[in-house]
Amino acid sequence: MVMNQQNASSGKKSRVLVVDDHPIVRQGLALLINREHDLVVCGEAEDAQAALTAISASRPDITVVDISLDGPDGLELLKNLRGRYPSLPVLMLSMHDESIYAERALRAGAQGYIMKQEATDKVLVAIRRILSHEIYVSDRVASRMLHRYIGSPGAVEQSSIADLTDRELEVFRLIGKGHTTRQIAEELHLSVKTVESYQARIKEKLSLRSARELMQHAIQWSISEKSA
Amino acid sequence: MVMNQQNASSGKKSRVLVVDDHPIVRQGLALLINREHDLVVCGEAEDAQAALTAISASRPDITVVDISLDGPDGLELLKNLRGRYPSLPVLMLSMHDESIYAERALRAGAQGYIMKQEATDKVLVAIRRILSHEIYVSDRVASRMLHRYIGSPGAVEQSSIADLTDRELEVFRLIGKGHTTRQIAEELHLSVKTVESYQARIKEKLSLRSARELMQHAIQWSISEKSA
């Protein structure tokens, strides 16, 4: 963990805490952020534990958290922070290109979600956006989520999985267990064609493009269900 | 891709090419390396294709390659480089603690293997070690490999995923990212039929019965890898 006091002179820089278990990423972000005239890294942490210590020590204006930390992961940390520091905004950082985590992160109270694949300047954009009390997500993720929440704006509370019909959810669950279309049809005493219909509608409702993506989400969901 | 010419004055800095699909990591490494008096980043690339271009354009003394690139992964690039530039040393960088990759990398001709979890200065150590014609692996990886060599299973052997061929593992990984058979074929510049062959062999080796089960395991594996 490294502290940085270079905002003493200007006195009005926004203080950023960086939490990531990869020192290289931490360092990269720190150098990037410290180059800005209105931002300064006030601390770094490599895990949730260190992050809590660092926050109480350095009082950041915003926290950038990698989602896949060792030990308690970024989502855990985020939930923890929501309890202790409700007004401290959090930008989640992720290796994942999928929006699965974006949803979870935002639902858990993050103010932004950005992937490491994106250009570095997007991180700065996201930080500033969040500091001005807006929410940042990449265009792709945003459009997908917007698409999903048409009709129920305002309260971004429930997963779109909740929109699934009982039958659809059943099929979704079985997909997540790795079952074949044919197997599912037999287990539910349905025509293969019917199961195909459900799969199509699930893809529609979850804005997924291929059967492969559908499986990906179903499996990820089933994993998170087990530990929930 | 960014070029950097600041070695004009001193004239004897070692030129480093950085290959990673995360701009933040590239930038972090670049800033880190460029701070050294004897090293300079001569170029960056985000994938294997760009790496080949950058190498012929900037003639690096050493290449730092992330193992999990999009499209052809770091191992592929490494093998490719071994054919084209046998004397160009490569330091493999990885998110994974798994020694599967370390062994594969070294066997494929890498001069070093380091994890992003390690301190940033280890990267510099590794680079200098390699530039002086030595091989670098972290103590942790080294001891683990030794343990395996000795054959004493202190910890139970990793899953049979370690039995997968480099190519098979690559396909497995892309399946885990939700990619389609066709997409994988295109990304790896292979026939769809070849990709199908790999899938069949993976299923065989992992004792899986259907493509669905294969996807399930691939996705689960990719999740656990990312947050390992």
Added chain:
DNA sequence: TTGGACATAGGGGAATCCCCTACGCCACGG
């Protein structure tokens, strides 16, 4: 009673899955 939402299911072409076979390398052991 008319419009949805939901469960069910078929048609048909494209993409896969799945089981086999095959061929060129290249390393390693006999």
Added chain:
DNA sequence: CCGTGGCGTAGGGGATTCCCCTATGTCCAA
């Protein structure tokens, strides 16, 4: 120095799935 076997590559061809449309019956609420 020649097998033998692992590895990467790839095709044939039938069985399934995928994917986009359409369709019917049911129940419930407006």
